[in-house]
Amino acid sequence: GAVGVAVLPFLPSSSETAVALHKAGHEVWLQLPMEPTGYPANKPGPGAVFTTMAEDEVRMTVHSAVNNVPFAVGMNNHMGSRATADLRLMTWVMQEIKGRDLAFIDSRTTVETVAETAARAQGIKTGRRHVFLDNDRSSAAIRRQLDEAVYRALVDGKAIAIGHMASVTVGVLEAELPGLKKRGVSLVAPTELLE
Secondary structure, three states, rough: OOOOOEEEEOOOOHHHHHHHHHHHHOOOOEEEEEEEOOOOOOOOOOOEOOHHHHHHHHHHHHHHHHHHHEEEEEEEEOOOOOOOHHHHHHHHHHHHOOOOEEEEEEOOOOOOOOOOHHHOOOOOOOEEEEEOOOOOHHHHHHHHHHHHHHHHHHHHHOOOOEEEHHHHHHHHHHHHHHHHHHHOOOOOHHHOOOO
């Protein structure tokens, strides 16, 4: 139950998935597609926010995405290495989710991101991804990344790890999460780690 699950909007079962996750006791997050560096070769998916959009388009896109993922307590970015580096765009995004009382986690797909800064400027509870669990989709690599998340939590007092719903990732988490307490860390819902 302490694992938050981010749902991409506008896919055939986005809404139903969000409802099922909520009923199962998980925090539901909207994973908003955002423009990556390398677009259009890298496509973020339906309902994406782009740097070329006008303010009203950005606000409507965010509003529609939130409506498509019921029970969302917050939002994080899917891709977005170009979008999250654009302060004007991220300010509009944050103003829109502030009106819906949502939190924000910066997936940090670029070191040039200003998303967390934009969220704080709007008074939004926010945080950042510290570890990507499964950029390398092998069990051994995912375990190493989980070890990194545990280490960061012990040193810094908290860590946010993001992974995908790939079967290998889910398998590693099912095996390893029950043992976290013995390693000195507690698994908590993502919203508990935000400031």
